[in-house]
Amino acid sequence: MPEDPMxxxxxxxxIAPTEAVKPIAGPAEGDVNVSPETLPVAVKEVAAVEVVPxxxxxxxxxxxxxxLTPVVASTEPEPSKPVAATIRLEKKHPPAxxxxxxxxxxxxxxxxxxxLLIYWNDSDNAYQHPHAVYRVGVGSLTLVRMFPPWFxxxxxxxxxxxxGLGYHFFFMWLxxxxxxxxxxxxxxxxxxxxxxxxxxxxxxxxxxTLVDLHxxxxxxxxxxxxxxxxxxxxxxxxxxxxxLVTGLSIYKPTQVHWVTTxxxxxxxxxxxxxxxxxxxxxxxxxxxxQVVLAGWNNFRxxxxxxxxxxxxxxxxxxxxxxx
Amino acid sequence: xSDGREERKxxxxxxxxxxxxxxxxxxxxxxWERDGDRERRDSRTVELDAVVRAESGRRTRRSFLVAAAAAxxxxxxxxxxxxxxxxxxxxxxxxKMLDFNAKVARGVFDERGLAPTYPVNxxxxxxxxxxxxxxxDLVPESYRLxxxxxxxxxxxxxxxxxxxxxEYQYAxxxxxxxxxxxxxxxxxxxxxxxxxxxxxxxxxxxMQGGPASTMVGGSGEKKEETKLSPAFEAAFAALKKAQGNxxxxxxxxxxxxxNTLDPGTPGLLLTMDDVTSLPHQELVTEFxxxxxxxxxxxxxxYRLADLIxxxxxxxxxxxxxxxYVYMETPDGDYYCGFSLQACQHPQxxxxxxxxxxxxxxxxxxxxxxHMPIKYGYKQIKRIGLIAYTDMxxxxxxxxxxxDWYAGL
Numbered sequence: 001m002p003e004d005p006m007x008x009x010x011x012x013x014x015i016a017p018t019e020a021v022k023p024i025a026g027p028a029e030g031d032v033n034v035s036p037e038t039l040p041v042a043v044k045e046v047a048a049v050e051v052v053p054x055x056x057x058x059x060x061x062x063x064x065x066x067x068l069t070p071v072v073a074s075t076e077p078e079p080s081k082p083v084a085a086t087i088r089l090e091k092k093h094p095p096a097x098x099x100x101x102x103x104x105x106x107x108x109x110x111x112x113x114x115x116l117l118i119y120w121n122d123s124d125n126a127y128q129h130p131h132a133v134y135r136v137g138v139g140s141l142t143l144v145r146m147f148p149p150w151f152x153x154x155x156x157x158x159x160x161x162x163x164g165l166g167y168h169f170f171f172m173w174l175x176x177x178x179x180x181x182x183x184x185x186x187x188x189x190x191x192x193x194x195x196x197x198x199x200x201x202x203x204x205x206x207x208x209t210l211v212d213l214h215x216x217x218x219x220x221x222x223x224x225x226x227x228x229x230x231x232x233x234x235x236x237x238x239x240x241x242x243x244l245v246t247g248l249s250i251y252k253p254t255q256v257h258w259v260t261t262x263x264x265x266x267x268x269x270x271x272x273x274x275x276x277x278x279x280x281x282x283x284x285x286x287x288x289x290q291v292v293l294a295g296w297n298n299f300r301x302x303x304x305x306x307x308x309x310x311x312x313x314x315x316x317x318x319x320x321x322x323x
Numbered sequence: 324x325s326d327g328r329e330e331r332k333x334x335x336x337x338x339x340x341x342x343x344x345x346x347x348x349x350x351x352x353x354x355w356e357r358d359g360d361r362e363r364r365d366s367r368t369v370e371l372d373a374v375v376r377a378e379s380g381r382r383t384r385r386s387f388l389v390a391a392a393a394a395x396x397x398x399x400x401x402x403x404x405x406x407x408x409x410x411x412x413x414x415x416x417x418x419k420m421l422d423f424n425a426k427v428a429r430g431v432f433d434e435r436g437l438a439p440t441y442p443v444n445x446x447x448x449x450x451x452x453x454x455x456x457x458x459x460d461l462v463p464e465s466y467r468l469x470x471x472x473x474x475x476x477x478x479x480x481x482x483x484x485x486x487x488x489x490e491y492q493y494a495x496x497x498x499x500x501x502x503x504x505x506x507x508x509x510x511x512x513x514x515x516x517x518x519x520x521x522x523x524x525x526x527x528x529x530m531q532g533g534p535a536s537t538m539v540g541g542s543g544e545k546k547e548e549t550k551l552s553p554a555f556e557a558a559f560a561a562l563k564k565a566q567g568n569x570x571x572x573x574x575x576x577x578x579x580x581x582n583t584l585d586p587g588t589p590g591l592l593l594t595m596d597d598v599t600s601l602p603h604q605e606l607v608t609e610f611x612x613x614x615x616x617x618x619x620x621x622x623x624x625y626r627l628a629d630l631i632x633x634x635x636x637x638x639x640x641x642x643x644x645x646x647y648v649y650m651e652t653p654d655g656d657y658y659c660g661f662s663l664q665a666c667q668h669p670q671x672x673x674x675x676x677x678x679x680x681x682x683x684x685x686x687x688x689x690x691x692x693h694m695p696i697k698y699g700y701k702q703i704k705r706i707g708l709i710a711y712t713d714m715x716x717x718x719x720x721x722x723x724x725x726d727w728y729a730g731l
Contacts, residue, residue: 085371089379102390106397122615162724165613166417169424169726170404253611254696254731255432257439266609266617300379304386308379 090309090316092224092301094189100182101302107178110171111243112277113155117164119274120157123147134274146274172247179240190320194224196234201227212290223319236283239276246273412724425728434665434730438695441607446621448678449610451685455575455719456652456705458496460684465492466653468598468690471590472645472711474637479591486590491653491707496684572655577722580658582649582712590710591634595689598673601625601633606672611731612699622693623676628667636663636711649716650692653707660716660727661694661701670695673706698729 093101119134123146136144152158186192204227210216212228219226225233249260249269263269291299301307403416410418428434469486476482483489563569573579604626611617636645648666651658665671672693675682682688687704694702700720710716721727 083367083371085375086368087372087375089375089382102393119615121613161613162413163417165726166413166421166724167404170417170420173420252428252432252436252731253609254438255428255434255436257436261439266611270615300383303390304379304383306379306382308375 084311086311087308088311088313089306090301090313091305092307092316093305094185094191095305096185096189097182097191098302098305100178100185103174103178104182107171107174108280110167111175112280114164114167114171115277116155117157117160118168120152120164121161123152134271169251175240176244179237179244183237194316194319195230197227197230201230203227205231212293223314224316232283232286236280239279239283243273243276243280246270246276411722421726421728425726425730428728428730432730434662434668434696436696438608438670438731441609441619443607443621443679446607446619446678449618449620449686450612450616452612452614452699453657453704454685456654456657456703457685457687458654458656459493460496461653461688461705462492462494463595463689465490466595466689467491468593468706469584469590469708470593470634470710471584471588471708472637473591473634476589476591476637479634481591481593481597482589483592484589485587486592486708487584487586487588489592570654574654575656575719577719580651580655580717580719582658582660582710582716583651583655584708584710593634598625598630598690599675601629604672606670606693606695608670608693608695610693610695610699610702613725613729620693621678622672622674623679624672624674624690624693626669627671627673627692627694628669630673630709631663631667639713645711645713647712647714647716649708649710649712650703650706651708651710652703652705655707657703657719658717659692659701659703660718660721661697663711665694665696665730668694668696696731698731700725701729 123134134146135142186195206227207216208219208226208228211219245259246263246269249256249263250266250273253260253266253269260266260269263272297308404414407414407416409415413421467489469489470476471486473479571579572583602625604624606622607619608622609617610620638644644663646663648661648663649658650661670693674687674691674693675689677683677686682691687706690706691704692702692706701718715727718727720729
C-alpha cells in the first residue's frame with residue numbers, strides 16, 4: 001500500500017515546527033565553541049530535544065549556533081537560533097516485525113509452491129473429473145478452470161505430489177508458528193495500534209486508492225500506515241488465520257469435522273483454501289508494486305528498521321503506547 | 324545671537340544626520356551578520372543532515388549483512404532438506420516430519436473422531452482409481468480371506484498350517500471397467516505414452532480409450548514378449564516350477580512387500596460366509612483421495628471391528644495386543660498397514676456393496692476396505708490377507724513417498 005513518508009505531513013502532531021523545538025534560553029554568544037568533529041557528543045550534552053525517546057533516535061537534531069566574535073558589538077546582543085537537522089531517523093519497524101516479515105516470505109512461498117504440486121493432482125484435464133473444486137463458475141457454467149496446461153509445464157508440477165505433500169506438511173508448522181508469534185508480538189508491544197483499521201480508515205483507504213490511481217490529489221494524513229495499509233495488512237493477517245483453519249479442516253476433516261462442516265464441507269474448505277492463496281498472490285503483487293513506488297527509504301525501513309523522516313514529523317512511539 | 328542659535332541648530336542637524344547614518348550602518352552591519360548567520364546555519368544543517376544520513380547508512384549496511392547471512396542460512400536449510408538421503412522416496416527430513424505429524428495427530432485426536440454421514444441421495448458412483456492387485460478378475464468361488472496372528476487359531480475349523488498354499492483362481496477381465504488415470508506417481512514405462520503429455524489439454528491417449536498411465540499391460544493381457552536366450556528361459560522355468568509355478572508377488576512399482584508371508588505360515592482361511600455372518604452395516608460417508616478429489620459414497624458391509632472381535636489378535640508374552648494390522652491383495656501387488664486401533668474404529672468397514680449393489684471387480688470384489696479416518700490409498704481393494712503384527716507394516720504408497728499414517 002502507498003507510503004510516502006517524505007511527503008510533508010499535515011497536522012504533524014503535538015510537536016510544532018523547528019522554531020518551537022529550540023531551547024528557550026539559548027546559550028549566549030561565544031559561550032559554546034563546538035567544532036564539527038565533536039558534534040554528536042556536544043549534541044548529547046546539550047540535549048536540546050526532549051521528544052527523543054532513546055539514544056538511537058538521538059541523532060543530532062538541534063544545536064546552538066557558535067557565534068563568531070562580531071566586528072561591531074551590537075547594543076542588544078541577539079540570542080543565536082539553534083540549528084536543527086531537517087531530518088531524523090524514525091524507528092519504524094521493530095526487529096521482531098522485520099524478522100517475522102522476512103521469515104514469512106520464503107515460508108509462504110514454499111507453502112504456495114508445494115500447494116501447487118499437490119493441486120496439480122486434481123487439475124488433470126485428461127480425465128473425467130478435472131478441477132471439480134477449483135473453478136470459477138455458476139452452476140454448470142464454468143468460466144475458468146485453474147490453471148492452463150502451459151502453467152503446469154512452466155512450474156514443472158506434474159508428478160511431484162509426494163514432494164509437495166512433504167514440504168507442505170513441514171512448512172505448515174513454520175507458517176503457523178511465525179504467524180502466532182507475529183500476532184502475539186503485535187498484541188504485547190502495542191504495535192497493533194498502528195495496524196488495526198480505525199473508524200476513518202475506510203474513507204482514507206478510498207482516498208489513498210484514488211490518489212494512487214491518479215484520480216485525485218492529496219493524501220490523507222497518516223502515521224505509520226495509511227487507511228489502505230491498515231486494512232490490507234490486517235486483512236492479510238486474517239487471511240493467514242483463514243489458511244490455517246481451512247488447512248486444518250482439509251488436513252483432518254474427520255477429526256475436526258465440525259470445523260470442516262462450519263466451513264461448508266470438505267470441498268468448500270478446499271475451495272476456500274485455494275482462493276485464500278490466490279488472495280495472498282494478489283496481495284503480494286500489489287504489495288511489491290507499492291513498495292517499489294514508495295521507494296528505497298520505505299523499503300530500507302523493513303530491513304534496517306529505520307526510516308529517514310522530516311525532523312518535524314511526529315514520532316510513532318506515542319502511537320505505540322496506549323492513548 | 325542668531326548666529327549662535329543657527330550654529331546650534333546646524334550642530335543638532337548634523338548630529339541627527341550622523342546618528343541616522345550610524346543607525347543605517349549598524350543596520351547594515353546587523354543585516355550582514357544575520358545573513359552570515361543564516362549561511363552558517365544552513366551549512367550546519369546540511370552537516371547535521373549528513374550525520375543523520377551516515378547513521379542511517381551504517382545501520383542499513385549492518386542490517387543488510389545480517390539479512391545476507393540469514394538468506395544464506397535459509398538457502399542452506401532448503402538445500403539440507405532437498406539433498407538429504409531419501410527415506411522411501413522423499414528426503415529424510417520430510418519423512419521424519421510426516422511421522423512427527425502422525426504422532427501429534429494421534430496424540431491430539433486419538434483417531435476417535437467419527438466422520439460425518441450423509442443421506443443416501445447425496446451419494447454417487449465412486450471413481451475407479453488404481454487397479455493394483457486387480458489386473459485379472461478373481462474367480463469368486465476361489466476366494467478365501469487369510470487371517471494370520473489370530474489368538475489360539477487352532478481352535479477354529481478354518482485353521483490351516485499354511486495359508487500361503489491357497490490357490491486363488493483368476494480369469495481374464497471380461498470388461499475393463501471405467502478404469503481411470505492415477506496421478507500419484509509418474510508413469511515409469513518409457514514405451515508408454517504419458518496421457519498427460521499434453522499437460523492436461525485433454526488430447527492424451529486416455530481420452531481416446533487407451534490405458535491409464537500406470538496400468539501394466541492395460542486390461543490384464545500381456546503386452547510385450549521379451550526375447551530371452553533359450554538357456555535363460557529354461558533356467559527361469561525351472562525356478563518358477565520350484566516355486567510352485569506361482570506368479571511372483573509385488574509386480575507393481577512399489578515391488579514386493581516386506582510383510583508378504585513366508586511359505587508355511589499358519590492361519591485361518593475364512594470363506595465369504597464367515598464374513599457375511601457378521602452384523603451387516605451401511606454407511607454413507609465422504610471418500611477422500613490424496614489426489615484431491617472426494618465423493619460421498621454409499622457403502623454396505625461389515626465392521627472390521629466385528630471381524631477382529633470374532634478373530635482376535637494373539638496377545639504378546641507381556642499380555643499386550645499387537646499394535647498393527649497388515650492387509651494385502653491375493654497377488655501381493657498392493658498392500659497397506661494400519662494401527663490396530665484404526666481397524667477397530669466403528670466406521671472401518673469391510674465393504675461388499677457399493678451404491679446398493681454388489682461390489683464390482685474393479686472396485687475390489689469380493690471385499691474391499693472403507694476407512695473414513697484414512698485417505699483412499701489406505702482403503703485397499705480385494706483384501707486377501709489380514710495379519711496382526713507388532714512391527715509397523717509395509718505400505719504400498721508409503722514406499723513411493725506418501726505418508727504411512729494418512730489419517731484424516
